[in-house]
Amino acid sequence: MSGKMCSSSSILQAQKLVDQLQIEACMERFKISLTAADLVRYCQGHRRSDPLITGISSSSNPFKDKKTCVLL
Amino acid sequence: MSQDPLEGCRISAGKKSAVSLGKALHPPNLLVVVEGTCGACVAASPVSAPEGSCSYNVAHHHLCVCVRVCMAWQGLQKGETLASLKQESENLRRKLEEERGKLTDVELHQVAEKVETVAALSIKTRRVLKGHGNKVLSMDWCKDKRRLVSSSQDGKVIVWDAFTLNKEHGITLPCTWVMACAYAPSGCAVACGGLDNKCSVVPLSLDRNENVTAKKKSVAMHTNYVSGCSFTNSDMQLLTSSGDGTCALWDVESGQLLQSFHGHTADVLSLDLAPSETGNTFVSGGCDMKANVWDMRSGQNIQSFDNHQSDINCVKYYPSGDAFASASDDATCRFYDLRADREVAVYQKDSIIFGASSVDFSLSGRLLFAGYNDYTINVWDVLKGTRVSVLFGHENRVSRVRVSPDGTALCSASWDNTLRVSRT
Numbered sequence: 245m246s247g248k249m250c251s252s253s254s255i256l257q258a259q260k261l262v263d264q265l266q267i268e269a270c271m272e273r274f275k276i277s278l279t280a281a282d283l284v285r286y287c288q289g290h291r292r293s294d295p296l297i298t299g300i301s302s303s304s305n306p307f308k309d310k311k312t313c314v315l316l
Numbered sequence: 317m318s319q320d321p322l323e324g325c326r327i328s329a330g331k332k333s334a335v336s337l338g339k340a341l342h343p344p345n346l347l348v349v350v351e352g353t354c355g356a357c358v359a360a361s362p363v364s365a366p367e368g369s370c371s372y373n374v375a376h377h378h379l380c381v382c383v384r385v386c387m388a389w390q391g392l393q394k395g396e397t398l399a400s401l402k403q404e405s406e407n408l409r410r411k412l413e414e415e416r417g418k419l420t421d422v423e424l425h426q427v428a429e430k431v432e433t434v435a436a437l438s439i440k441t442r443r444v445l446k447g448h449g450n451k452v453l454s455m456d457w458c459k460d461k462r463r464l465v466s467s468s469q470d471g472k473v474i475v476w477d478a479f480t481l482n483k484e485h486g487i488t489l490p491c492t493w494v495m496a497c498a499y500a501p502s503g504c505a506v507a508c509g510g511l512d513n514k515c516s517v518v519p520l521s522l523d524r525n526e527n528v529t530a531k532k533k534s535v536a537m538h539t540n541y542v543s544g545c546s547f548t549n550s551d552m553q554l555l556t557s558s559g560d561g562t563c564a565l566w567d568v569e570s571g572q573l574l575q576s577f578h579g580h581t582a583d584v585l586s587l588d589l590a591p592s593e594t595g596n597t598f599v600s601g602g603c604d605m606k607a608n609v610w611d612m613r614s615g616q617n618i619q620s621f622d623n624h625q626s627d628i629n630c631v632k633y634y635p636s637g638d639a640f641a642s643a644s645d646d647a648t649c650r651f652y653d654l655r656a657d658r659e660v661a662v663y664q665k666d667s668i669i670f671g672a673s674s675v676d677f678s679l680s681g682r683l684l685f686a687g688y689n690d691y692t693i694n695v696w697d698v699l700k701g702t703r704v705s706v707l708f709g710h711e712n713r714v715s716r717v718r719v720s721p722d723g724t725a726l727c728s729a730s731w732d733n734t735l736r737v738s739r740t
Contacts, residue, residue: 290680
């Protein structure tokens, strides 16, 4: 009985795998030349608002160590 | 043939999270083992169903349970054998590879040739957060860009103000190895979980004297450790990944399981939600070396990538939602284009031989920060595939790296018991 249970559960798993692959096969895919161009465009478009690339001025950086005050 | 194959079935909880049921089918006399959840007969959390029997009406079954048994039934009717199914899956795999290959008309770094190189980064550690008594395993930023939550092997979860280094809240969990923590979108609660097989939500109080640990509420229940957690767009739903091989979506208020995601064949180590504009999907990665993309509503696995050669420790979406990156024990990080449905870049060097534990993108998606088990953080140029910089400082493995919500800082958590916040 246990032998039969194993074979039917592996048939079930194989069936699941086939169905999963069929779902994936039906997916609409696009050429890399198009999709990669979009990725590059996104990067370039958001470049200016990326502080780690453009850097931030000391005055607006809350983490920069403040210089000591000078009492006049 | 019209008889209900599931009539009068017994349900017993298996060793795994799946609820399995069996029934002798006539003819042929076989036992069909079905894995899945039944939304109706197991009241609170089907993932860890109580032992015992329960009979139910087929009309109330969760759809995928019915479909799977029917398919098995039909499959057996058609005389499908294991061999013929294996052959079919091989054919489908080959067809998928062909389809993907046809669309590879150019490489990502070729398209990025005209893009100017990134200027040398001058990122320095600006804050060191000390306070955990043991390895820091995870951290997450609050949307207010200054608070963050971290969790540790010492069983503690700490909420910090990264500007002042003030510890605002400390939550003690009854277990060690709190592997997952997340800040709620509102900033009013945190979620955490780990070896206790649960993920709990803790509302944060403005009153410093109040004991927040007492208000902790268990939301998610898995049958193995919780490796990752994330709130969805609101404080009301929580997505978790677990060592039991599944991911699950929970309603925070009632603790009810809303959807479970089956497909990984080993521990799931990480998950990340797609940026909200791009719809209801999330990506997960695990010890089966696969990265899967899921539809949150249907529970369906819509895309799968098996390029890595070892456990995938972390997955993270690209800011536009059209791609994602992964970090693995095979010492590489990879970049996958979701619309082309394939891996488009591998970030590796002969000199990097230790596993990568965590990745995150800078705000524009140009930089990929990756934490490694050799105590360093490598910064990769996502488009060109080259390494831009290496960040040193930690004295043990880097377990997690996260860029702040406004993109100005990078926080890294480490097995050296500290967190570091770095900026330009």
